[in-house]
Amino acid sequence: MTDDPKMAWAITAEGSQFPGPLPCGLRCIPRGVDELATEHLVLNMGPQHPSTHGVLHILVELDGEEVIAAEASLGYLHRGIEKLAESRRYHQVPTLLDRADYVSGLHTETAWALAVEQLAGIEVPGKASWLRALLMELNRYASHLVWLGTFGMDAGAMAPFLYIMRDREMLLDVIEAITGSRMMFNYVRPGGVVADLPAGVDAKIRAWLEVADTYLSENDALLGGNEIFRMRMKGTGVIDRATALAFGMTGGCLRATGVDYDLRRDVPYCAYPELDFEVPLGVRGDNMDRYDVRVGEMRQCIRLIRQLVDGMPEGEFSGKRSRVLKVPAGESYAAVESPRGELGIHLISDGGLTPYRMRLRSPAYFNLAVVDEALAGGLIADAIVTLGSLDIVLGEIDR
Amino acid sequence: MSALGILGRFAAMLVLLLVNGVVLIYMLRKVLGRLHLRIGPNRVGPFGLLQTTNDVIKLLTKEDLRPDSADAWLFNIAPYLIFVPSFMAYIPLVFGPTLAVTNLDTGLLLAFALTSLVPLGVLMAGWSSNSKWSLIGGMRAAGLQIAYEVPLLLSALGPVMMAGSLDPARIVAAQSGVWLGFIPRWFVIPQILAFVVYAIASQAETQQTPFDMSEAESELITGFANEYGGMRFGFMYLAEFSNTFIVSAIGTMLFFGGWQLPWVATPAWLAPFVFIAKTYTGIFVMMWARGSLPRFRVDQMLSFCWKVLIPVSLAWVVVWACVQRLWPVVAMAVSR
Amino acid sequence: MPATKPAEVLRACGIPCETSTEALGDIVRLDAGRAADAAAALYESGYDFLVDLFATDTGERIEVTWHLRAFDEHVDLYLKALVDYDGAAPSVWHVYPAALYPEREAAELLGMTFPGHPNPKRLLTIDGAEPFLRKSVLVRSAEEVRISS
Numbered sequence: 001m002t003d004d005p006k007m008a009w010a011i012t013a014e015g016s017q018f019p020g021p022l023p024c025g026l027r028c029i030p031r032g033v034d035e036l037a038t039e040h041l042v043l044n045m046g047p048q049h050p051s052t053h054g055v056l057h058i059l060v061e062l063d064g065e066e067v068i069a070a071e072a073s074l075g076y077l078h079r080g081i082e083k084l085a086e087s088r089r090y091h092q093v094p095t096l097l098d099r100a101d102y103v104s105g106l107h108t109e110t111a112w113a114l115a116v117e118q119l120a121g122i123e124v125p126g127k128a129s130w131l132r133a134l135l136m137e138l139n140r141y142a143s144h145l146v147w148l149g150t151f152g153m154d155a156g157a158m159a160p161f162l163y164i165m166r167d168r169e170m171l172l173d174v175i176e177a178i179t180g181s182r183m184m185f186n187y188v189r190p191g192g193v194v195a196d197l198p199a200g201v202d203a204k205i206r207a208w209l210e211v212a213d214t215y216l217s218e219n220d221a222l223l224g225g226n227e228i229f230r231m232r233m234k235g236t237g238v239i240d241r242a243t244a245l246a247f248g249m250t251g252g253c254l255r256a257t258g259v260d261y262d263l264r265r266d267v268p269y270c271a272y273p274e275l276d277f278e279v280p281l282g283v284r285g286d287n288m289d290r291y292d293v294r295v296g297e298m299r300q301c302i303r304l305i306r307q308l309v310d311g312m313p314e315g316e317f318s319g320k321r322s323r324v325l326k327v328p329a330g331e332s333y334a335a336v337e338s339p340r341g342e343l344g345i346h347l348i349s350d351g352g353l354t355p356y357r358m359r360l361r362s363p364a365y366f367n368l369a370v371v372d373e374a375l376a377g378g379l380i381a382d383a384i385v386t387l388g389s390l391d392i393v394l395g396e397i398d399r
Numbered sequence: 400m401s402a403l404g405i406l407g408r409f410a411a412m413l414v415l416l417l418v419n420g421v422v423l424i425y426m427l428r429k430v431l432g433r434l435h436l437r438i439g440p441n442r443v444g445p446f447g448l449l450q451t452t453n454d455v456i457k458l459l460t461k462e463d464l465r466p467d468s469a470d471a472w473l474f475n476i477a478p479y480l481i482f483v484p485s486f487m488a489y490i491p492l493v494f495g496p497t498l499a500v501t502n503l504d505t506g507l508l509l510a511f512a513l514t515s516l517v518p519l520g521v522l523m524a525g526w527s528s529n530s531k532w533s534l535i536g537g538m539r540a541a542g543l544q545i546a547y548e549v550p551l552l553l554s555a556l557g558p559v560m561m562a563g564s565l566d567p568a569r570i571v572a573a574q575s576g577v578w579l580g581f582i583p584r585w586f587v588i589p590q591i592l593a594f595v596v597y598a599i600a601s602q603a604e605t606q607q608t609p610f611d612m613s614e615a616e617s618e619l620i621t622g623f624a625n626e627y628g629g630m631r632f633g634f635m636y637l638a639e640f641s642n643t644f645i646v647s648a649i650g651t652m653l654f655f656g657g658w659q660l661p662w663v664a665t666p667a668w669l670a671p672f673v674f675i676a677k678t679y680t681g682i683f684v685m686m687w688a689r690g691s692l693p694r695f696r697v698d699q700m701l702s703f704c705w706k707v708l709i710p711v712s713l714a715w716v717v718v719w720a721c722v723q724r725l726w727p728v729v730a731m732a733v734s735r
Numbered sequence: 736m737p738a739t740k741p742a743e744v745l746r747a748c749g750i751p752c753e754t755s756t757e758a759l760g761d762i763v764r765l766d767a768g769r770a771a772d773a774a775a776a777l778y779e780s781g782y783d784f785l786v787d788l789f790a791t792d793t794g795e796r797i798e799v800t801w802h803l804r805a806f807d808e809h810v811d812l813y814l815k816a817l818v819d820y821d822g823a824a825p826s827v828w829h830v831y832p833a834a835l836y837p838e839r840e841a842a843e844l845l846g847m848t849f850p851g852h853p854n855p856k857r858l859l860t861i862d863g864a865e866p867f868l869r870k871s872v873l874v875r876s877a878e879e880v881r882i883s884s
Contacts, residue, residue, distance in 0.1 A: 023829045030828075030835060032854040043531050050620060065535070065697065074836075075859035082844075083867050087874045119758065156608055156694025162435040222691070228609055229693045245806065248785050248833030266809055331759040333802070333811070346802070348791060357868075361787040361802075369836045380535070381696045384618050398859060 024246035030372050032071040033059040040068055043380075047076045051154050051384045054394030058371065060383060067383050070375040072368055077398035085358040090116055090325040091189055093358065098184040100360055101396035104143040106135045106179075107338035108345075108360070108396070109188035114269060114334035115345040116190040120327045126271075127315040128192035133271040134308040135178065135187065136336070138205075141212075141301040142171045143339040144294055147391045151291070152223050154388035155232060160222045167215045170208050177201045190325060192318025205309050212302050220295055233288035237386030239374050240285055247373070248366040251341025252297060253390055256282035256289040263337035270336075274311070277304050287382075290389040324353065340364045340391055362396040408500050412489045416641050421451045423640040426679075427686055434690035461629035466529060469626065473527035478627065478634040480520030484513040485641040492648050493567045495658050495670030506567045507559065510649055511552055514604065514642065518544040524635070525623035536622020539612045539697055546704045547603040547610075550596050551646075553712035557593040557719050558586040558653040567649075571657030583661035587654035590719075594654045596712045601646035602685055603700070605639065609692040610700060647681035648674070655681075741812055744780040745773055760811050767799065767816035771825035771851070774801060774814070778830045781805045782812055785831035790841040792869045793817070797845050799824050801834075818847055820869070826851035844868040 022029065033042060041062040046052040055076035061068040081096045088096065097112050098105035110132050117124060145168045149161035172182045178201055179187040179194070187194050223229050239249070241257040254261060262279040264272045280296030282289030329351040335344035341363030348357040367390050374390075375383045425440070425448065432439025440447030465474055491506030493499045503509060518541040525537015559565060562573035576584045587594050603610035614622035624635050651657055655677055658670035665673060695703070741763050742754040750773050752765040765773055782803040790799045801814040818824050826849040828834045838849040839858035846866030849855065857864075865872045875883075 024832055026832065029853045030832065032856070041531060043535075051618065065539075071854075075857075075861070078859040080867060083872075083874060152693065156611070157692065158431070158608075159435050159691050162437060166436055223693070226693060228695055231699055232693070232696050245784055246832045248787075248831070261806075331757065333759060342786070344787065346787065346789065346800075357791045359787065359789045359791075365836060366833055369833065379696060379698065381612070381618055381694075 025240075025242050026246075026373070032372075033061045033069050045383075051388065053150060053388070053392055056368075056387075056392065056394055056397075058383075058387070060375070060380070062380070065379045065381075067375045067378055067380065070371045070383065072371050074368075074394075074398055077394045079399065081399045082358055082360060085355055087354060089353055090327060090355065093355065094186050094188065095184070097360070098186060099395060100362070100399055101338065101340075101343070101364075101393050102183060103146055103393050103395075104136075104139045104339050105183065105185050106132075106139040106188060107336050107343055109185065110136060110270070111334055111336045111338075111343050111345045112347075113188045113190045114336065115332050115347040116325070116327060118334055119330050119332040119347060119349055120190065120325070122191050123319055124192055125316040125319055127196075127313050127317050128319070130271045130308060130312055131193050131197070131317060132188055133275070134305065134312070135175070135185075135193075136270070137301050137304045137308060138171060138175055140339045141298060141305070142168055142175065144298050144301070145171070147294060147339070147388075148219060148223070148298075151385070151388045151391075152229075154384050155223075155229055157223060157226070157229065160219050163215075163222070164219055167212070167219070170211075174201065174204050174208055177204060189318070189321065191321045192316070194318070196317040197312070202309065205305065209302065209306055209309070213299075216295070216298055216302070224291060224295060230288065232381070232385060233286065233291060233389075235284075235286050235288075236378055236382040237287045237290075237374050237389060238285055239370055243370065243373055244285065247370045249341065249370060250363050250366065251337065251339070251391075252290060252293045253367050253370075254341065255279065256293045257285035258283055263335055263342055267335070269334075271308065275304055275307050287385055287389045290391075294391070326351070326353065327355075335361070338363055340393065340396075341367060343396075360396070360399055362399065364390070364392045365397045368392050368397055412486065412500060416486055416489065416637070419644050420637045420640045421455065423643065423682065424451045424454070424636075426682070427640075430683060430686045431690045434687065455633070458630050458633040463631065464628045466626050468529045470527035470529065473523045474626075475631075477520050477524035477527060478631045478638075480523060481517055482520075482634040482638045482641075484516040484520075485638040485645060488513040488641075488645045491567050492645070493571055493652060493657055494674050496665075496667055498658075498667075498671055499568065502568055503566065505565045507555065507565045507570070507649070507653075510567075510645065511548075511555070514645060515544070515548050517638070517642065521623050524627070528623070528626035530626050532619050533623050533625045536614060536619045536625065539619075540606065540614075540623055543603060543606075543610065543612060543697070543700065543704075546701055547600045547708075550704065550708040550712045551600040551604055553709065553716055554593040554597040554600060555649075555653055556712075556716050557590040560716075560719060560723055561586055561589070567652050567657070571652050571659065574656040575659055577662065583656060585654060585656045585661070590654060592715050593712065593719075594650075596708055596715075597650055597654070598684075600704075600708060601650060602688060603704070605643045605646055605685070607643070607685060608689040609695050611689075611694060612697045612700065643682055643685060644678060647678045647685065650681055651677040741777060741780070741782070744776050748772060748776045750776070760813060762813045762815055764815045767818045767822070767824040770799070770801065770814065770816050771827050771830070774803075774827040774830045777803060777812070777814075781808070782810075785827070785833040786811070788827075788834050788837035788841065790818075790845045790847065790868070792845060792871075794870060796820065797822065797847055799841065799847075801827065821846055821848075823848040823850050825849065828852060 043060045043062055045060055046057040047055040057073040059071045081100050084096055085093050094109045094112055097108040101108050145164050149164035152160040176182050177198055179185040239257060241259055244254050244257045258281055260281055277300045280293050282293045327349040329349055331348050333344055333346045335342050343363050344361035346359035347355055350356040374386050429439040440450035443449040443453050488510050490500045491503055491510045521540040522537045525533045558570060562570040564570060574584050574586060578584055624632055658674040659665050660673055745752045750769045752763050754763050782805050784804040784806040786802040786804050788801050790797050796817045796819055799816050799818055803812045816824060826838055836858060838852055842849055843857045843860050844866055845868050
C-alpha cells in the first residue's frame with residue numbers, strides 16, 4: 001500500500017474474488033482485460049480508429065479473430081462538465097450540456113430545464129412544451145440519422161452514409177432556422193425556450209416531412225433490405241433482457257431486448273401526453289433488433305413531428321424570466337428519453353447563484369458498460385457492428 | 400525474339416500498367432463519387448483529371464518510413480512481391496488478333512499462377528510490419544485469396560473446355576461468329592453459371608467490397624498496408640488496380656469474346672480498343688458493387704466459398720464435360 | 736409501488752436507516768458500511784434497476800447516492816450514505832453491474848474507494864489527476880495551471 005491517500009483506492013484490486021454463483025447471470029467477473037496475457041492477442045482498438053465513434057479506446061483480447069474479453073477505456077473526451085457546471089450560473093449551464101451529447105444537444109438542454117423548473121417551481125407555458133417536444137423530435141431524427149449512417153459504415157456500406165447526410169442536411173437547416181445553430185443550440189432555457197418559431201419555418205418542416213418517409217425507406221432498403229447486412233446482424237451482439245437491465249441500459253438498446261419502456265410514454269413530460277405514438281420493440285436483442293427498433297423509432301418520429309406541427313398551440317413561448325435565476329436549496333431529478341435512452345439530470349442546489357452539484361446520467365455511459373458481455377464470443381467484425389449498434393456518443397460518456 | 404524486342408514489350412507492359420493505374424484511380428473516385436451523391440475530384444486540372452498524377456507525385460516524394468521493429472528485409476521486398484506478379488500477368492493478355500506480349504499455349508494457366516502469388520506478398524507485408532492490425536489483415540487476405548483461387552480456376556474450366564485450349568488467343572478465336580444466326584458465340588451464354596462464379600471470385604480475388612476484409616477500413620483500418628507509406632504503399636495500390644484490370648481482362652477473354660465485336664468482323668486496329676472498352680465495362684461493374692454493398696464477415700465469406708462456390712463450380716465442370724461429350728452422340732442419334 | 740416499504744425491508748435485515756420523502760422523492764439515509772447489504776435487500780424487494788450512482792462533496796464529507804428504481808412500477812428510491820474523504824463505500828456491482836463504471840468514476844473524481852470492485856482502475860482521468868469534484872479543488876484555466884506548475 002502506498003501512503004498517498006489519493007492513490008489508495010487504485011491499489012485495492014486485491015480481494016475482488018466473488019464467492020458463490022455469479023449475479024445476474026453474468027458470464028464471468030468483469031475484471032477487464034489482462035494486458036499481460038501471453039497466449040491471446042490484446043488489440044488496442046482506438047482511440048484513433050475509424051469505427052470507435054469518437055475517441056473511444058477499447059482493449060480487445062483476441063484468440064485468432066474471436067473476441068475473448070473487451071474493456072472500454074474512457075476519458076479521452078473528459079472535460080469535467082460536471083465540475084464546470086458548479087461555477088456557471090443556471091442559464092449558462094446549457095452551453096456546457098450542448099457539448100456533452102453533441103449529436104442531440106436539445107435533449108440534454110431540456111433535461112436541465114426540467115430539473116431546474118422542478119426545483120424552482122417555474123411554470124412553463126403550453127407552447128414552450130410543444131416547441132421543446134418538436135425540437136427534441138427533430139433532433140432525435142437527426143441523431144438517429146447519424147447513427148444509421150455510421151452503422152452502415154461500420155458494416156462496410158459507404159453509400160448509405162452519404163445519402164443520409166443529404167437528408168440530415170435538410171433537417172439541420174430546419175433546426176438552424178428555429179434555434180440559430182446546427183449543433184450547439186442553447187435553445188431551451190428554464191422557463192421556456194429562447195425564441196418562437198420564425199416565419200416560414202412551418203413550410204420548411206412540411207417540405208422535409210414530404211420527403212422524409214421516402215428517404216428513410218430508401219436508406220432502409222440499402223441497409224436493412226440487404227441480405228449481406230442482415231446475415232451479419234442476425235444473432236450477433238446478443239444482449240438479453242436480464243443483462244440489459246442489470247447494466248442499466250435504456251433506450252433503443254433496452255427496447256431491442258423486448259422491454260417495453262419509453263420515458264416519453266411512461267413518465268410523460270413536455271407535450272408527449274397529448275401525442276399519439278407507438279414504441280417499437282425487439283425480441284432477441286441482437287444487432288438486427290437494435291437496427292429495426294431504431295428505424296421504427298424514426299418512423300414514429302416522423303409521425304410525432306407531423307402531429308407537433310399540426311397541433312402547435314398559440315401563446316407565449318417562454319414564461320417570465322428573471323435576469324438572475326435563483327433556485328431554492330434542494331435536490332431534483334429530471335429525465336428525458338434521448339435518442340440513446342434515459343438522460344437524467346440530478347441537480348443539487350444550495351440556494352446560491354450556481355448549482356451546487358450537477359450530475360448527468362448519461363444513457364450511452366451505461367449502454368457502453370455492457371461491451372464485455374456483448375462483444376465476447378464474437379469476431380472482430382461483430383465487435384465493430386455491435387459497438388456501432390449501441391449508438392454511443394463519446395461526448396456524453398466522458399462528459 | 401531480340402533483346403530489344405523483349406525490352407520494348409516490357410516497356411509497353413509497364414506503360415500500360417501505369418496508365419491503367421492512373422486512369423482506374425481517377426475512375427474509381429469518380430464512379431464512387433457519383434454513386435455516393437458526391438462529385439469526386441474536380442479541383443486539379445480539367446474535371447480533376449490531374450488529381451491522380453498529383454497523388455503519384457506525392458507518393459514518390461514522401462519519405463520512405465519503416466517501423467523500427469519491422470522485419471526490414473521482408474518489409475522491403477513485400478511490395479515488390481505483390482507488384483511483380485500482377486505486372487507479369489499482363490504477358491498472356493491478348494489485345495488483338497496479332498497484338499499480345501507473347502503467345503503461350505498455357506497462357507491462361509500462367510496468368511492464374513501469377514495472380515496466386517500475390518497472397519504471399521500480402522502475408523509477408525502483414526507479418527513483417529510487426530503490427531497487430533497488419534498481421535490480422537495479412538492473415539485474412541491470404542486465407543481469402545487462397546480460398547477464392549479455387550472457384551476462380553474452376554469457373555475458367557468451362558470456357559477452356561469449349562475452346563479446347565489454354566491459349567487465350569485460341570479461346571478468343573473460338574468465340575467468333577454466331578449461334579443460330581444471331582446470338583454472338585460468346586461463352587457467357589452457355590456458361591452463365593461459371594461466369595457468375597467467376598465474377599464473385601474475382602471480386603474477392605481483388606479484395607474489393609463486399610470482400611475487402613483484408614483491408615476492411617472500419618475494422619482493420621487498412622489491414623496489411625497499415626505501416627506502409629510513400630511509393631511502397633504506391634506499389635501495393637498500383638498492384639491492386641492492376642489486378643482488377645487483369646481479372647476483368649481475363650473475364651473478357653473467357654466469356655465475352657475478347658477483342659471481337661459481335662456480329663461484325665473486327666478490324667485489327669480497332670481490336671485493342673474493343674478489348675479495353677469491354678474490360679473497363681467489367682471494372683465499372685466491379686466498382687458499382689464496391690460502392691453499394693456492405694461487407695461480408697470473414698467466416699461467412701469463407702463458408703460461402705467452400706460450401707457454395709466450390710461445389711457449384713465443380714458440379715458445373717462435371718455437367719459441362721458430360722454435355723460436351725454427349726452432345727455429338729445425341730445430335731448424331733437424332734439426325735439418324 | 737413494491738409491496739413492502741424500503742424502510743421495512745431494511746429493518747427486517749437489521750440495517751439501521753432513516754427515511755424521508757423530499758421534493759426529490761423517497762430518500763433512505765444509512766450507514767455507508769451497510770450499503771451493499773441494503774442494496775441486496777432492496778433488489779430482492781423489487782428495486783431491480785440502478786439508474787445512477789454518484790457522489791457529492793458536501794463540504795465536510797462525501798455523500799454517495801444510489802439511485803434505484805423498481806423498474807416495472809417505475810418507483811424511484813434514493814439511497815444516501817456519508818463517507819469520509821478518502822473513505823470507502825462497499826461496491827454494489829454484484830447486485831447491480833450497472834455500478835461498475837460509476838463507482839470507478841466516483842472513486843477517482845471524489846477520492847474514495849469502493850472495496851470489492853473487480854476492476855478498480857481509473858475510468859475518466861489519468862494517474863495523478865486530483866479528485867476534482869471535491870470542493871477544495873478549484874476550477875482553473877489551462878493558463879493558471881501552466882503558471883502554477
